[in-house]
Amino acid sequence: MIWLTWRQFRTQALIGAAVTVAVAAVFLATRGSLLALARDMGYTGCTADCDKLAQQFARQAQSQIYGRLLFNGDALLFLLPALIGLFWGAPLVARELETGTHRLVWNQTVSRGRWLAVKLGAIGLATVAVAGLLSWAITAWASPLDKANGWIVPETFTARGVVPIGYAAFAFMAGVTIGMLMRRTVPAMAVTLVVVAAAMALSIVVLRPHLVAQSTYTGALTADKVGGISLSINDPARRIRVEASAPVNNAWVLSNDVVTAAGAPWAGPYDPAKCGPQAPSGPQSCEQWIASQNLKQKVIYLGPEKFWPLQWRELGVFLVVSALLAAFCFWWIRRRVA
């Protein structure tokens, strides 16, 4: 059974291995020069003005080849689960059912359960290996940049650490399950793509913020914290929206609201004499006026220290869902498929 699995999967396996090795090689080969850049710019080992140096380093690196590498690495890890689900997962059972070869192979001296177990085991392992290696290479490579830019923000977090393994395993199992139920390869691939994209989006938007305890910051809204003001002079209700800068560096800000001292949301009304085009000294008078209103800034966020707990928990969720899908596949293939 292992021989047959290898024989049927070897082309995809070789493509997967070649891509993984090539990508890992590119990132590991350029890691040295990225670290050298951080050192040369004084960011590595800095003792003072580290935030400023971090920003300068990040800007400098982005403007060079590293910016493109980072973008491509992130894009690859965002797309990898879908690719695995489409090309490794969906055809696995669907193609056999579509071409009738399940009637050939299940009439050899091998039970359907064992057939599926070896297929899922071998290709599942390949999935974990490819996702793990790629994520490891890119996480290691990007660590100086992530330290400057923050690694808990969704666009970085999703393509770092161990969560790509969870997404890939889930996508593979979702592809297998959908293929088994739909029994046709191409429609199963289309549905798998939609399901994997939806699952990842849902996880990022709905699930992830609740996997670890959120931190809350509440502090007086002083003039220096007012980052942006938007208002409309034609609005009779004289509503005003104030954007305050986040009090924590490199955090994933879930909400950032201006509230009254009692805690209720605040949106004006503004004083036209202080804010807006009639105000005498531009935005400064408005900032001063806002600061005098006894307002508070309330920020709900996940700090960078939550990275690893969040990584393991999200991985756990996706691995549990993958295991449930696998269990369903074993049940279904014994009872309902023929």
Added chain:
Amino acid sequence: MTMTSAVVTEGLTKRYGRRTALSDCTLDIPAGHVVGLVGPNGAGKSTLLQMICGLLQPTAGRLTVLGGDPISGSPRIGFVAQDTPVYAGLTVEDHLRLGAHLNPSWDDELAHHRLEGLDFDPRQKAGKLSGGQRAQLALTVAVAKRPDLLLLDEPVAALDPLARREFLQGLMEYVAESGTSVVMSSHLVADLERVCDYLIVLVKSRVRVTGEVEELLASHHLITGARIDPAKLGPGRQVIQARHTDVQSTLVVRSTAPIEDPAFSVDGIDLEDLVLAYMTEAAESGRDRVLEKQR
């Protein structure tokens, strides 16, 4: 007469949702024969064979295969599925290695010997084989497993006459050498006539007639004569089919005793006409689908 059974079914039923593929089928397939399972398309032949090899689970009824419950992945059953599926991307040699890896009872010598006799290129991709070659490959994989019961689901339906003959010849050689019990389904009687020594006619899940081919041929007669009243044929004579024109009647009659009556001409009957008589009867008694006479 004692006869060991390869397959026994009792009230066997398979439903897919509302559609019934096989309903309440009771039959006994003897071991040690090449059994032809004949019936029109939709009679439930494929469903029955797939339940015997454990690919499908019955909805209701009892099924005993080689004295036990049917299980998929049994070493004792070889199955050549309809349209003889093979892996298009794998070579001929790969299929033999597949068989060798997946079957403890694999007879590699038999497999290679068979394919050498057929002049196959072992490095050829199975997807590039002709229909006849594909069927031969599927048969080779099934028989090299050395099964006790070989099931073939319409193996030659899609083949041209020459490939059909070669396939059946290969099957016959294997059966003569191994003595394996075989059940082969077809809706073409001519194919079965060449290889089968036992016949089961299945129409709409019902067994219409069953028995050894020689016995069936000896006990059925084609009677023609001027307007015969079927009731006057006498006891022990069962009219299977009767056709009347103004001046002449043609009857298919089952009778173990010879029919000697100077009023009629009594002829033997070939297997195809015999099967058609039972199917036509079944079609007229119910509103079953009629088998077209195909050659």
